[in-house]
Amino acid sequence: MKEDHQRGTNRPNHLSGGCESLAARIIAAQEEERARIARDLHDDICQQLSLLAMDLQQLRFGLSQSEARTAIDEALRKVGSITSDIHSVSHRLHPSMVRDLGVTAAIKAECGHFAARHGIPVNFKCDLLLGAIAEENGLALFRIVQEALHNVAKHAKASDVHVSLDRSADDICLRIEDSGIGFDPEQPQIGLGLASMRERTALAHGSLAISSAPSRGTVVEVIVPAGLASTSSPIG
Ligand SMILES: Nc1ncnc2c1ncn2[C@@H]1O[C@H](COP(=O)(O)OP(=O)(O)O)[C@@H](O)[C@H]1O
Numbered sequence: 001m002k003e004d005h006q007r008g009t010n011r012p013n014h015l016s017g018g019c020e021s022l023a024a025r026i027i028a029a030q031e032e033e034r035a036r037i038a039r040d041l042h043d044d045i046c047q048q049l050s051l052l053a054m055d056l057q058q059l060r061f062g063l064s065q066s067e068a069r070t071a072i073d074e075a076l077r078k079v080g081s082i083t084s085d086i087h088s089v090s091h092r093l094h095p096s097m098v099r100d101l102g103v104t105a106a107i108k109a110e111c112g113h114f115a116a117r118h119g120i121p122v123n124f125k126c127d128l129l130l131g132a133i134a135e136e137n138g139l140a141l142f143r144i145v146q147e148a149l150h151n152v153a154k155h156a157k158a159s160d161v162h163v164s165l166d167r168s169a170d171d172i173c174l175r176i177e178d179s180g181i182g183f184d185p186e187q188p189q190i191g192l193g194l195a196s197m198r199e200r201t202a203l204a205h206g207s208l209a210i211s212s213a214p215s216r217g218t219v220v221e222v223i224v225p226a227g228l229a230s231t232s233s234p235i236g
């Protein structure tokens with residue numbers, strides 16, 4: 001297994017050469033993300049609304065009482081499903097979820113969402129004594145989980161995933177482990193996912209290690225300081 005552990009305190013100066021191509025890649029990644037959200041909204045929500053509109057149109061024509069009741073029940077079921085889809089899209093987009101629920105609940109919800117969407121079971125484990133964490137560090141952990149799970153769905157062909165949150169004296173340790181095909185982390189990568197995980201870890205003054213090898217699965221491990229209690233949010 002190759003392992004690459006990086007402390008994020010001495011960050012390189014990003015204003016020097018190579019900046020343009022990084023900016024171009026970030027803009028392209030943002031466009032891709034917007035396209036994905038638009039697709040999600042279209043597939044999950046617009047299609048369901050069209051079906052709902054068709055059901056409601058039927059109700060305008062002479063249905064028997066029992067047919068009308070069945071159609072209304074079905075329309076209500078669709079309203080419930082659309083509501084939960086909107087809920088889940090907006091929760092995934094908006095970091096207030098981490099502030100409102102705490103990072104543990106937010107990450108747990110993300111794991112549940114991922115398992116339901118991709119049919120890959122996620123085992124989530126959390127240290128009972130996790131305590132409080134600075135809000136920005138909690139958000140960094142949440143985004144890293146999203147990115148790592150996205151990679152599992154896109155590349156890993158994994159049969160399951162284990163996500164855990166543990167506490168040491170001053171640090172929080174996040175681990176995302178999949179049982180998939182793995183890769184060689186020393187090969188140069190053109191994607192932005194791993195780079196953005198490193199960047200978020202560096203901004204949180206933490207360290208990131210990726211252990212992987214072909215056919216051996218992948219482990220992403222992030223250690224960040226829990227941070228100051230004064231800017232903390234509930235974790236549990
Ligand atoms: N969990 C994983 N399992 C297998 N391969 C992975 C995994 N995570 C990352 N990779 C490999 O690392 C590469 C870089 O990942 P990333 O930086 O997120 O970019 P992208 O996902 O856009 O390709 C991927 O193309 C893939 O080859």
Ligand SMILES: [Mg+2]
Nearest residue numbers: 151191193194
């Ligand atoms: Mg990726």
